[in-house]
Amino acid sequence: xxxGATGLVALVGLALFAYPRSGSPGDExxxxxxxxxxxxxxxxxxxxxxxxxxxxxxxxxxxxLSVGSALHEAxxxxxxxxxxxxxxxxxxxxxxxMPPFADDFSDAQVSDLLxxxxxxxxxxxxxxxxxxxxxxxxxxxxxx
Amino acid sequence: xxxxxxxxxxxxxxxxxxxTPLLYVLRNDLKLNGAKFGCGLxxxxxxxxxxxxxxxxxxxxxxxALEGRRITTVEGLGTAAAPGPVQAAFEAxxxxxxxYCIAGMIMRSQALLERNNRPSEAELRAALSPNLxxxxxxxxxxxxxxxxxxxxxxxVRDPSEPVGPPRVxxxxxx
Numbered sequence: 447x448x449x450g451a452t453g454l455v456a457l458v459g460l461a462l463f464a465y466p467r468s469g470s471p472g473d474e475x476x477x478x479x480x481x482x483x484x485x486x487x488x489x490x491x492x493x494x495x496x497x498x499x500x501x502x503x504x505x506x507x508x509x510x511l512s513v514g515s516a517l518h519e520a521x522x523x524x525x526x527x528x529x530x531x532x533x534x535x536x537x538x539x540x541x542x543x544m545p546p547f548a549d550d551f552s553d554a555q556v557s558d559l560l561x562x563x564x565x566x567x568x569x570x571x572x573x574x575x576x577x578x579x580x581x582x583x584x585x586x587x588x589x590x
Numbered sequence: 591x592x593x594x595x596x597x598x599x600x601x602x603x604x605x606x607x608x609x610t611p612l613l614y615v616l617r618n619d620l621k622l623n624g625a626k627f628g629c630g631l632x633x634x635x636x637x638x639x640x641x642x643x644x645x646x647x648x649x650x651x652x653x654x655a656l657e658g659r660r661i662t663t664v665e666g667l668g669t670a671a672a673p674g675p676v677q678a679a680f681e682a683x684x685x686x687x688x689x690y691c692i693a694g695m696i697m698r699s700q701a702l703l704e705r706n707n708r709p710s711e712a713e714l715r716a717a718l719s720p721n722l723x724x725x726x727x728x729x730x731x732x733x734x735x736x737x738x739x740x741x742x743x744x745x746v747r748d749p750s751e752p753v754g755p756p757r758v759x760x761x762x763x764x
Contacts, residue, residue, distance in 0.1 A: 491652025545632030
């Protein structure tokens with residue numbers, strides 16, 4: 447019994463250490479679910495017109511998010527940068543383009559969007575639950 | 591789901607599907623038809639409005655992301671009788687041909703000049719580059735923004751052409 451209690455305390459302590467923003471792993475899972483649900487709403491309004499199956503861009507044969515590299519990297523930095531800055535249209539007759547969303551979404555909203563995208567399309571590794579600090583850092587690095 | 595925001599200086603509470611892009615709420619629910627639907631993909635700029643001082647494509651701006659934010663549309667800049675300085679400059683330069691892109695052009699110009707009323711010619715062109723005009727009146731639009739910069743107490747630092755006298759409409763109206 448003594449071992450069990452110690453083990454539980456150690457587990458909770460570890461969880462608190464690993465997830466400083468929440469009280470328990472259960473809260474963390476619920477929090478991630480809420481974040482992904484908010485992200486799904488942002489995705490539907492801002493991204494689905496190009497990235498959802500059946501969208502014009504998909505019918506033209508562009509790769510779906512599930513096979514793109516950004517959501518499968520160990521670090522979220524590339525995906526964060528893509529959402530904030532988009533892809534500038536290159537000079538010349540044709541090229542790939544994505545509008546920037548830096549001024550549409552707050553750091554927390556970008557984090558929610560990435561929670562949704564990573565849960566739906568990404569992996570195999572885990573990304574931090576709260577990406578807002580990484581988003582803020584990326585904004586700073588690109589001059590706001 | 592209801593969202594509270596500031597629209598053209600007034601507090602507004604909106605009840606709509608939170609995934610709805612702002613453009614549809616403006617046009618269909620609030621009857622503010624200045625912002626236009628062009629491509630729906632963030633590629634043309636006809637839907638540009640200002641959110642917290644920055645120009646955004648309202649066709650890709652979900653309502654859910656707008657809680658507490660401050661939105662300005664072209665209707666918030668002035669009226670036909672009393673246009674704001676950017677609107678007046680676009681009129682003075684007769685910058686519109688069909689006019690479909692113009693509300694977006696005005697909003698992106700407004701955002702630039704509020705932030706910096708003494709841009710360089712290169713900064714002006716870079717700022718306006720997300721917005722397209724299929725009639726091809728870009729040169730008149732650039733003239734209008736140079737005129738507006740001056741009217742707002744600044745001016746383009748190295749203009750590719752000086753601000754000239756206002757153009758007169760063929761029907762003689764100002």
